[in-house]
Amino acid sequence: xxxxxxxxxxxxxxxxxxGSSRLVLEHVDFQLQEGEIVALLGQSGSGKSTLMRIMAGLxxxxxxxxxYRSQPLFGPAEGIAMVFQSFALFxxxxxxxxxELGLEARGIAAAERERRAAAAIELIxxxxxxxxxxxELSGGMRQxxxxxxxxxxxxxxxxxxxxxxxxxxxTGERLRNEILELWGSxxxxxxxxxxxxxxxxxxxxxxxxxxxxxxxxxxxxAELPIxxxxxRHPDSxxxxxxxxxxxxxxxxxxxxxxxEPVRPHLSDRLxxxxxxxxxxxxxxxxxxxxxxxxxxxxxxxxxxxxxxDLLPLAGALQxxxxxxxxxxxxxxxxxxxxxxxxxHEFRREIFGQQLLAHVPLAAFIRHSLEQEANGQxxxxxxxxxxxxSMDEQEAERVLQVAIEWARYGEVFEYDFHTxxxxxxEAGE
Ligand SMILES: Nc1ncnc2c1ncn2[C@@H]1O[C@H](COP(=O)(O)OP(=O)(O)OP(=O)(O)O)[C@@H](O)[C@H]1O
Ligand SMILES: [Mg+2]
Numbered sequence: 001x002x003x004x005x006x007x008x009x010x011x012x013x014x015x016x017x018x019g020s021s022r023l024v025l026e027h028v029d030f031q032l033q034e035g036e037i038v039a040l041l042g043q044s045g046s047g048k049s050t051l052m053r054i055m056a057g058l059x060x061x062x063x064x065x066x067x068y069r070s071q072p073l074f075g076p077a078e079g080i081a082m083v084f085q086s087f088a089l090f091x092x093x094x095x096x097x098x099x100e101l102g103l104e105a106r107g108i109a110a111a112e113r114e115r116r117a118a119a120a121i122e123l124i125x126x127x128x129x130x131x132x133x134x135x136e137l138s139g140g141m142r143q144x145x146x147x148x149x150x151x152x153x154x155x156x157x158x159x160x161x162x163x164x165x166x167x168x169x170x171t172g173e174r175l176r177n178e179i180l181e182l183w184g185s186x187x188x189x190x191x192x193x194x195x196x197x198x199x200x201x202x203x204x205x206x207x208x209x210x211x212x213x214x215x216x217x218x219x220x221x222a223e224l225p226i227x228x229x230x231x232r233h234p235d236s237x238x239x240x241x242x243x244x245x246x247x248x249x250x251x252x253x254x255x256x257x258x259x260e261p262v263r264p265h266l267s268d269r270l271x272x273x274x275x276x277x278x279x280x281x282x283x284x285x286x287x288x289x290x291x292x293x294x295x296x297x298x299x300x301x302x303x304x305x306x307x308x309d310l311l312p313l314a315g316a317l318q319x320x321x322x323x324x325x326x327x328x329x330x331x332x333x334x335x336x337x338x339x340x341x342x343x344h345e346f347r348r349e350i351f352g353q354q355l356l357a358h359v360p361l362a363a364f365i366r367h368s369l370e371q372e373a374n375g376q377x378x379x380x381x382x383x384x385x386x387x388x389s390m391d392e393q394e395a396e397r398v399l400q401v402a403i404e405w406a407r408y409g410e411v412f413e414y415d416f417h418t419x420x421x422x423x424x425e426a427g428e
Contacts, residue, residue, distance in 0.1 A: 004069060004157050004192050005032040005055055005080070011063030011217075012050055022391070024050050026217035028064070032157065037183070037193045039203035041250065042213025048196045049085060051218065052159045055194070056082040068157075078106075081155035083163045087142040089134040089149075095121065096130040099148045106153075120152035123187065125178065140171035147179070154189040161196045172202075180206060180230055200250075204242045205232050212249050216269070216390055222249045244328025247296060250311075269394065270359065270401040273316035275408045279347070281305075281313050282322055285332050286340040292332040299330060320354040352409025361386075361402050365421060366411050375423035379414070382421070 010028040013021045024047040032038060032055075042048050053059045054066060057076040066073040068080060081102075089098050099117040108116075121130060124144045134142055143163060150158060164172035182188045197203050203210045207226055214221040224246060232239050284303055285294055294302075300310045314330050317323035322336035332340070339350050355362045365382060369375050379399065386395035403414045403421070410424045 002034045002069075003031045003067075004034055005073075006067040006070075007031070007051075007055070007061075007064065008067075009064035010051075010054065010061045010066060012047070012054065012059075012061050023217045025054075025061075025219065027219050030211070030220055032192045032194055034191045036208045037195065037206055039195045039197055039207035039210045040213055041197060041200065041203050041210060041246070042218065043215050044198075046213045046215040047218030048213060049161050051213075052082060052161050052194070052196060055157075056080050056159055058082070078153075079156035080159065081150035081153045081157070082159040083143075083146050083150045083161065085161045085163075086166065087134070087139075087146050089142060089145055091134050094131050094133060095126060095137070095145050095148075098134070098145055099152050102149060102153050116152050116154075117148075120148040123151065123182065124148040138171075140167050140175060143167055143175060147175075151188065151190070156189070156191045158188075158190045158193045159196075160193065162198065163195070164202065165198060176202065176206065177231070184230060200243055200246050201234055201239075204239055204246060205230075205234060210246055212246070216394070224249060241327065244296075247328045248325045269390065270361070270398050270405070271312035271315040271319070272397070272401060273312045275351075275404060277305075277309075278313050278316055278322075281310075282317060282332065282336055283340055285323065285330060286337060292337065294330050296325075296328050296330060320351070320358055322354070348408060348410055351405070352411045355405055355409045355411055359402065359405070361398070362406050362411055365402065365406070366423075369412055369421065369423050375425070376420045377422075379419050379421050 007028055007030045010025055011023070012025040013023045015021050028051060040048055040051070050059070054061050055073075057066075057068075057073050057080065060074075068077045090101070093101070096114075096117055099120055100113045103113040103116060118130070121127060124147050126141065126144050126148060129137065129141065134145065137145070143166065147163065164176050167175065183190070183193070195203070195206055197206075204226060210224045210226060211220050212222040212224075213219070224242070226242060228238055228242070281299075281303060284290065285299070286292055289302070290299070296307075296310065296314065299314075300307055303310065305313070314323065314325055317330070317336065318325050321333055322339055323333055324331050335350065335354070339347055342350065356366060357363075365377075369377055383392075383395050383399055386398055390398065403412070406412045407414070412421055413424055414421050
């Protein structure tokens, strides 16, 4: 099996309006092999589209290497085509003309262009609409034009950036299945596909490998191979299990000690989790109904929390060693059980102890305060350190979470009037 696209240590920054630069991608290593479909999942803004544009040769990386078929990639490559997140069609050109556009740019003669465009249009199910203008088409048909425009280039590598997400569910599903059929039947010249998606199910149904991307900066954080034959059924137990697994990969967050940059303890993003909510969730997990183990979707339903609220809470409990995430389930740990069984004082003690053991930022602040004669320090130096690896807003958020957790665990406190962080016994 040969490697089609190889990215090594790729980095990309963008200039913000205020002139400062923002690191969007860092240390991205990834290879797209012949014969595979890879799905890329990650939060909005994590840099997935940027990565695709770099792979398509539309924008340059500012660090690292990008190779296509072992050659360094400079500018758009002949064998790589991209389908964009929005349809990006020229409104004044017909379907046929939109599809031919790339061929024209490549200097292919009119007769040959026409023949190839007609073939791509037929392949993608748009026969009869060659003369139509984009505004005369439904969303699903417009996305088909976008696909035909990529396929007509007979790309070895097809990059699809949320190609189905702007469509209604059924249309998206149908188009996706048709592409998988084409892929399976060998009618496409395409040798590998990379699919960016926000939809875990879509990724599991399509891909041979699912990559989970982290944010700020973006990099490949986890990978899950999928060996189930296609077509796959969304309701089959194997697929549900894999969806759970991807779910838990995504929730494992930046929590475990992973590839640590220069200042490990201060680049770490604490999940947005309120202590009271964490406690309620742990109690719910320990109760009669769940007996210490719950499926995340079920837990979301019982706790009346959205995934968006539940995931950081589950991540925080895991972070503090009070629960673990496994295969899309949340399990209470022996310590978590002790916590639930304990009284208020005991709970605080466990919480504080776990905070110091597992959240280096909290341990660092506590240690710094202990060096001070009066047990106090301004918050500013900590914010400044955090800002080295995240933006201002995120730094403030992270410090606020750390302070909230630390107050509950009696590790340190914050005085709103003075902006000072202090040991619990100091400054009172
Ligand atoms: N040309 C640009 N100039 C400045 N900033 C940019 C540019 N393109 C992207 N960005 C920034 O880079 C970050 C990553 O953007 P990107 O579009 O790659 O994310 P994404 O993962 O595709 O998000 P989504 O899932 O919402 O599509 C964002 O913060 C975005 O604002
Ligand atoms: Mg995007």
